Amino acid sequence: MSGRVVGYQFLMDTLGLGVLHLPRHAHVAPVSRVQDAADAILIPQHVAPASDHLVEHVLFALKHEGTQLDVLAAAFRKMPPDALLGALRATPTGGYIRKACYLFEKLTGKNLEGFGGQGVPVPLFDPARYVVSESPVRDLKWRVDFNGLGDWNMCPMIRRTTRMDACLESDVLARAKSLFDHVAPEMVDRALAWAYLNETKGSFAIERENPPAGKAEAFAHLLRQAWEDRPMDETRLAQLQSVTMANPLLRAVEYRSEQNHLQAGTPGAAGVRYVPPAPGEVPSLMDGVLSIANGKNAMHPLVRASLASFGFVYVHPFMDGNGRLSRFLLHYVLAQARALPDKGVLPISVAMKRNEMQYLSALESFSRPARELWNVLWIDGARFELDFRGDEAIYRYWDATAQTEFLFEMAEQSLQHDLVAEVDFLQKFDTVYRRLDQELDLQGRDLAALIRACHQKGGVLSKNRRKQYALTVPEDAFEAIEAKVKAAFFDPPVAEA
Numbered sequence: 464m465s466g467r468v469v470g471y472q473f474l475m476d477t478l479g480l481g482v483l484h485l486p487r488h489a490h491v492a493p494v495s496r497v498q499d500a501a502d503a504i505l506i507p508q509h510v511a512p513a514s515d516h517l518v519e520h521v522l523f524a525l526k527h528e529g530t531q532l533d534v535l536a537a538a539f540r541k542m543p544p545d546a547l548l549g550a551l552r553a554t555p556t557g558g559y560i561r562k563a564c565y566l567f568e569k570l571t572g573k574n575l576e577g578f579g580g581q582g583v584p585v586p587l588f589d590p591a592r593y594v595v596s597e598s599p600v601r602d603l604k605w606r607v608d609f610n611g612l613g614d615w616n617m618c619p620m621i622r623r624t625t626r627m628d629a630c631l632e633s634d635v636l637a638r639a640k641s642l643f644d645h646v647a648p649e650m651v652d653r654a655l656a657w658a659y660l661n662e663t664k665g666s667f668a669i670e671r672e673n674p675p676a677g678k679a680e681a682f683a684h685l686l687r688q689a690w691e692d693r694p695m696d697e698t699r700l701a702q703l704q705s706v707t708m709a710n711p712l713l714r715a716v717e718y719r720s721e722q723n724h725l726q727a728g729t730p731g732a733a734g735v736r737y738v739p740p741a742p743g744e745v746p747s748l749m750d751g752v753l754s755i756a757n758g759k760n761a762m763h764p765l766v767r768a769s770l771a772s773f774g775f776v777y778v779h780p781f782m783d784g785n786g787r788l789s790r791f792l793l794h795y796v797l798a799q800a801r802a803l804p805d806k807g808v809l810p811i812s813v814a815m816k817r818n819e820m821q822y823l824s825a826l827e828s829f830s831r832p833a834r835e836l837w838n839v840l841w842i843d844g845a846r847f848e849l850d851f852r853g854d855e856a857i858y859r860y861w862d863a864t865a866q867t868e869f870l871f872e873m874a875e876q877s878l879q880h881d882l883v884a885e886v887d888f889l890q891k892f893d894t895v896y897r898r899l900d901q902e903l904d905l906q907g908r909d910l911a912a913l914i915r916a917c918h919q920k921g922g923v924l925s926k927n928r929r930k931q932y933a934l935t936v937p938e939d940a941f942e943a944i945e946a947k948v949k950a951a952f953f954d955p956p957v958a959e960a
Contacts, residue, residue, distance in 0.1 A: 470524035480537040481853030532860035536570040556582030565605035580605040594621040597761035617751025619863035630871035643804040665812030689798040732839040737830040739779035768796040769867040814876040825869040922949035
């Protein structure tokens with residue numbers, strides 16, 4: 464029947480699964496072959512499952528829609544083990560039935576006793592559809608290679624979109640290394656000092672905070688600790704959380720033991736924009752996050768950084784300070800992978816703050832639909848009754864495509880727009896300073912301050928600035944500073960003959 468839903472959507476509708484909406488569902492259509500549409504997969508009648516048997520739709524989905532772990536985890540918990548055995552007996556070497564049996568055991572914790580798979584090993588995630596681990600692990604019983612980007616505590620998926628493929632082919636981290644390899648060590652130190660300071664400011668700015676000097680310095684020191692060769696665990700995370708919290712009453716010693724939620728400006732239930740998983744789920748979910756962050760399987764460093772950072776913020780393991788820690792994990796992963804020069808840092812939070820709406824969109828690609836699975840009743844003040852109607856698998860097996868594409872773009876911007884620009888500024892600043900120091904008899908600190916002030920104003924020294932230095936700087940010196948700054952920073956370069 465044309466229009467009949469099949470595959471994952473059929474399982475969701477038939478079993479009433481509390482999972483997120485599919486980006487595209489499969490349904491029967493008057494087509495001669497399987498076709499991709501903007502919001503659907505069009506299936507010919509002769510390809511669709513012939514019956515409403517659940518296993519038929521599981522096998523169809525694995526073949527034509529890919530590996531959707533959250534749907535399968537929720538579905539298998541409502542299916543008896545016998546459901547798969549008939550199909551296994553019929554085709555013991557079939558790749559899709561072996562995948563289904565393997566996933567049934569892993570996702571439910573139940574064994575299909577006395578049975579096993581035969582045939583050629585198959586990857587769990589099709590490398591043509593998904594970004595996969597570079598170090599798959601074979602299950603000998605079912606002859607299935609686990610090539611997911613995590614483990615069974617948390618295994619996000621990343622779809623191979625045109626944009627994602629372009630990200631993976633980019634060499635942003637290699638170019639960052641090359642930048643520092645071709646700059647004098649003293650210049651590298653100054654650029655990195657700027658990067659650490661501005662990454663700190665950017666991370667606090669995203670949280671709408673303006674930290675006092677001591678707190679900013681503490682967080683910058685925290686970023687440098689990302690290079691320490693020690694694995695991340697609950698104790699260390701709690702210590703880092705305490706460093707970021709000015710209020711001692713908000714400092715944590717372990718993961719949260721109560722339900723948390725994120726409140727927007729709107730009062731009442733309408734203002735609750737995200738509800739993280741229940742406290743009882745946090746330890747195992749964080750085991751999954753830390754397995755990714757600590758590098759248990761091989762993948763691109765920025766992919767790992769994305770999964771660890773966004774996975775952390777979605778679990779929200781502490782009552783406060785989660786945002787800053789999630790961005791710290793970005794730098795921790797890159798540092799542990801030695802993806803940048805020693806003690807190097809990309810000011811990614813600066814780029815995120817500059818693209819705040821895109822950052823929010825990436826976060827909400829998961830958090831918004833997850834919020835729809837919670838019933839939120841406002842009691843009074845800050846008290847809510849929170850009732851989860853979904854399946855906990857949504858927090859373990861989520862789509863990280865949008866988040867990872869966003870992070871690659873922010874890494875590119877932080878390199879080109881921020882770090883390269885800062886190195887360029889420092890080189891031009893030094894040239895201007897050296898030339899003016901030879902021409903003018905000024906104190907070094909005054910000259911440096913005036914060059915920076917002139918640059919900030921587009922090559923002009925304001926009247927107030929001239930008055931401030933009128934007793935120590937001659938009028939013609941102001942003119943010379945403006946001329947040199949304009950020539951170095953703002954005048955278009957003259958084409959060589």
